[in-house]
Amino acid sequence: MIATLDLRDRIVGLDQAVPLLDGRRLPYVNLDNAASTPPLVDVVRAVDAFMPYYASVHRGTGFKSRLSTVAYDQAHAIIGRFVGADAALDTVIFGKNTTEAINKLAFRLPLADDAVILTTQLEHHSNDLPWRPRAHVVHVRALPDGRLDEDDLDRQLAAHAGRVALVAVSGASNVSGYIQPIHRLARKAHAAGALILVDAAQLAPHRQVDMRPHDDPEHLDFVALSAHKMYAPFGTGALVGPKEVFLRQPPEYRGGGTVDVVTLDDVHWAGAPDRDEAGSPNVVGAVAMAAAARVLLEVGMDAVAAHEAELVAYALEQLPRVPGVRLYGETDPARAAEKVGVIPFNLAGVSHFLVAAILGYEGGIGVRSGCFCAHPYVVHLLQLDEAESARWRANLLAGDKSDMPGMVRASFGCYNTTGDIDRLVEMLGRIARGDYRGDYLLDRHSGEYHPRGFTEPLADYFLLEPL
Numbered sequence: 418m419i420a421t422l423d424l425r426d427r428i429v430g431l432d433q434a435v436p437l438l439d440g441r442r443l444p445y446v447n448l449d450n451a452a453s454t455p456p457l458v459d460v461v462r463a464v465d466a467f468m469p470y471y472a473s474v475h476r477g478t479g480f481k482s483r484l485s486t487v488a489y490d491q492a493h494a495i496i497g498r499f500v501g502a503d504a505a506l507d508t509v510i511f512g513k514n515t516t517e518a519i520n521k522l523a524f525r526l527p528l529a530d531d532a533v534i535l536t537t538q539l540e541h542h543s544n545d546l547p548w549r550p551r552a553h554v555v556h557v558r559a560l561p562d563g564r565l566d567e568d569d570l571d572r573q574l575a576a577h578a579g580r581v582a583l584v585a586v587s588g589a590s591n592v593s594g595y596i597q598p599i600h601r602l603a604r605k606a607h608a609a610g611a612l613i614l615v616d617a618a619q620l621a622p623h624r625q626v627d628m629r630p631h632d633d634p635e636h637l638d639f640v641a642l643s644a645h646k647m648y649a650p651f652g653t654g655a656l657v658g659p660k661e662v663f664l665r666q667p668p669e670y671r672g673g674g675t676v677d678v679v680t681l682d683d684v685h686w687a688g689a690p691d692r693d694e695a696g697s698p699n700v701v702g703a704v705a706m707a708a709a710a711r712v713l714l715e716v717g718m719d720a721v722a723a724h725e726a727e728l729v730a731y732a733l734e735q736l737p738r739v740p741g742v743r744l745y746g747e748t749d750p751a752r753a754a755e756k757v758g759v760i761p762f763n764l765a766g767v768s769h770f771l772v773a774a775i776l777g778y779e780g781g782i783g784v785r786s787g788c789f790c791a792h793p794y795v796v797h798l799l800q801l802d803e804a805e806s807a808r809w810r811a812n813l814l815a816g817d818k819s820d821m822p823g824m825v826r827a828s829f830g831c832y833n834t835t836g837d838i839d840r841l842v843e844m845l846g847r848i849a850r851g852d853y854r855g856d857y858l859l860d861r862h863s864g865e866y867h868p869r870g871f872t873e874p875l876a877d878y879f880l881l882e883p884l
Contacts, residue, residue, distance in 0.1 A: 422724035424716065424832045428648070429456045431832065435781050436874055438855050443781035446837045450646075451591050451619060451759050451828035452785055456705075457648040463708035464651065464701060474700055475674065475691075489700045492707035493690065496655050499710040500617070500640050501627035508660045508689035511653055511703050515618040516543040518641035518656035519585075521693065522614060523547035524669040526662065532582040535573055535611070537565055538797060539590050539597075542790045544616040548585060556793070563593040563746040563798050570602070574609040581611040588620025592791050592826070593746030593798065594729075594759030596624065600635035607634050614639040618654075622647040622830070623725055623757040625718035628657070644706035647713065648830075653702030660689040670695040721831045722754070728829050729753035732760055732838045739845045741765035745798045745824060758829030761798070764849060769823045772845075774866040775853050776825075780844035787823040787864070795823060818864030 425431050432444040447455060467488060472481035474489045493509040502509065512518050520543075532552040536545050538559040548554050555577065558569045565586075574581060584606040589596045599615050606613040617626050621642040628637040639658035644651060667686055668675055675692045678685040686692045713721065730753035736742050745761045747753075764772050773786035788795040796806055799822050809821055827841060847853055855868035876883060 422716070422720050422831065425834075427458045427712070428830075428832045429458055429461055431455070436877075437781055438778045438868055438871055446780075446782045446840050448827040448829065448833070448837060448841060449783040449785050450622075450830035450833075451789075451826060453645045453650055454622065454648045454830050456650055457709055457712055459712045460649045460651075460705045460708045464705050467701065467704050471701060473697065485700055488704055489698065492703035495707040495710050497657060499626070499714060500621070500642070500657055501629060502640075502657050503628070503631060506631055506659055506661075507628070507657055508663060508693075510656045510663070510690040510693045511698055511706075512656065512694075513652060513699075514645065514654035515616060515641045515643040516547075516654075518654050519543055519614070519616060520547045521656055521669070522639055522641070522658070523551050525666065525693070526551075526583065526612075527665060528552050528582050529580075531580055533577040533580045534583050534585060535570070535577070535581055535606075536585040537570075537587070539563070539565060539593070539595070539794050540585070540587055540791065541591050541616065541618070542792070543618075544585050544587060544614075548583075552582065553580075559794065559797055561800075563590070563794070564595055565597060567598075567602075567605075570605065574605060574611075578609065581606075581609055583612050583614055585614045586616070588615045588617040588626065589623065589757045589759075590746075590791075590794070591619045591759065592761055592789050592794050592824075594619075594756035594828075595746060596620065596756055599637060600629070603637055604634045607636070612638040614641065617642040618646050619757055619759070622713070622721075623718075624722050631659075644702060644709060647706070647709050649702075649705040649709035651699070651702040651705035653699050653706045655706065663689045663693055668692045668695065672696055674698075716831070724831060725758045725829060726754040728833055728835070728838065729756060729758050729760065731835050732827070732829075732841075735838055735842045736760070736762060736845070739764070739842060740849045741767075742845065742849075758833070760827045761824040762827070763824055764845060767848060768866070769825045770821075770859075770864050771857055771866045772825050772848060774857060774868075775848050775855065776841070776844055778855060778868055778871070779847075779853050780840065782841055782844060784825055784827050784841075786825045787821065789824075789826060799824075817861050819859055819861040821864050 434442040435445045470481050470484045472485045474486040497509045534548040534552045534554045537557040558566045560566050603613045641656050643654040672695045675695045730750035733750040743763050769786040776782040857866040
């Protein structure tokens with residue numbers, strides 16, 4: 418029995434009928450929530466209610482500007498509360514998404530010339546690549562099952578003692594779903610004299626994030642998160658961290674809104690977060706993100722977690738019944754609570770690209786396939802040797818993705834049900850039997866498959882202009 422959490426009537430677009438290859442229409446099943454979530458009804462209503470009063474924020478004297486400014490400032494405060502930040506010591510900086518937030522911190526964090534950044538083999542590229550130009554990056558290894566090797570973290574902290582400036586870790590993997598012991602890792606980082614950043618893009622929609630007080634050894638120094646993964650896809654993310662870090666130096670982006678005083682010879686920068694939100698901000702996105710955070714706080718992250726854990730357990734029980742399915746990462750339903758609702762798998766003898774295409778075109782099921790912006794981790798989980806990895810990298814760089822390794826990823830939101838999983842399992846069974854309709858053509862440049870002769874009836878649904 419799935420925990421009693423029913424948010425389906427609070428999600429926009431659920432059960433929207435979509436066209437299939439055979440001409441039928443079926444309610445869409447979205448199992449691609451790790452990439453982006455649909456909006457909450459509450460969020461859309463908040464945006465609709467706000468839009469008649471939208472105006473420029475800060476310094477505008479009209480009523481709409483005054484109201485928008487208060488709403489924007491409230492959004493900062495709500496996101497701070499959502500992650501347990503200290504309003505007196507921390508700042509909330511809005512930007513486009515988690516990727517931009519981590520890049521901002523990579524620019525703004527003061528680093529010594531010999532600084533070391535410890536990140537992990539589990540990371541999304543967005544919590545790895547921004548650090549490479551700034552410092553010597555060391556990747557803490559993953560265990561064979563995909564979990565973090567904490568013993569290796571201890572070894573790396575000791576090996577680079579005195580130089581580790583930051584430990585940058587994901588709160589939950591976007592590939593395997595494993596939840597990191599972020600507070601234990603924070604204690605280890607602080608004991609070594611380092612700060613910790615948690616990429617909470619995958620964690621925040623599924624589990625409570627609590628930065629804890631600054632004097633707690635398990636305090637999280639920085640947290641980054643995205644609204645589009647927490648049911649508010651309006652182009653906003655946030656970086657939360659100590660004000661004093663951002664007040665030490667000028668911002669990387671400079672211009673309107675970042676200053677208090679400018680002369681022809683001098684600049685006096687504004688305080689936090691203003692100096693780090695250059696130009697006209699995405700006020701609507703901030704309002705949307707705050708509205709989503711309020712709903713999740715109202716529903717309760719413990720309820721979300723319990724619902725999701727039962728969904729994951731059910732999926733781990735049902736998917737192995739499909740002949741040829743191989744699951745990666747945690748496969749024990751009894752340990753479902755140790756991961757967020759992300760399940761990577763492959764189907765023997767069928768390209769992950771093709772499986773995903775058939776699920777979409779013939780099952781009305783949205784999933785994702787590939788390496789999920791985490792190439793080293795996926796290669797590790799697939800247990801590819803160096804020769805095989807070198808071969809596909811060479812092919813890819815030559816413009817041929819046809820044999821690119823990867824997986825299919827099914828990922829759940831707070832609104833998914835066992836019925837969604839049943840649809841997935843039934844369709845995978847058909848694919849395993851070869852019981853599908855389309856003749857699929859491979860695009861070697863993208864690696865993707867498309868059914869021969871099929872024209873998507875996109876104009877019947879939505880287009881800005883006719884094709």
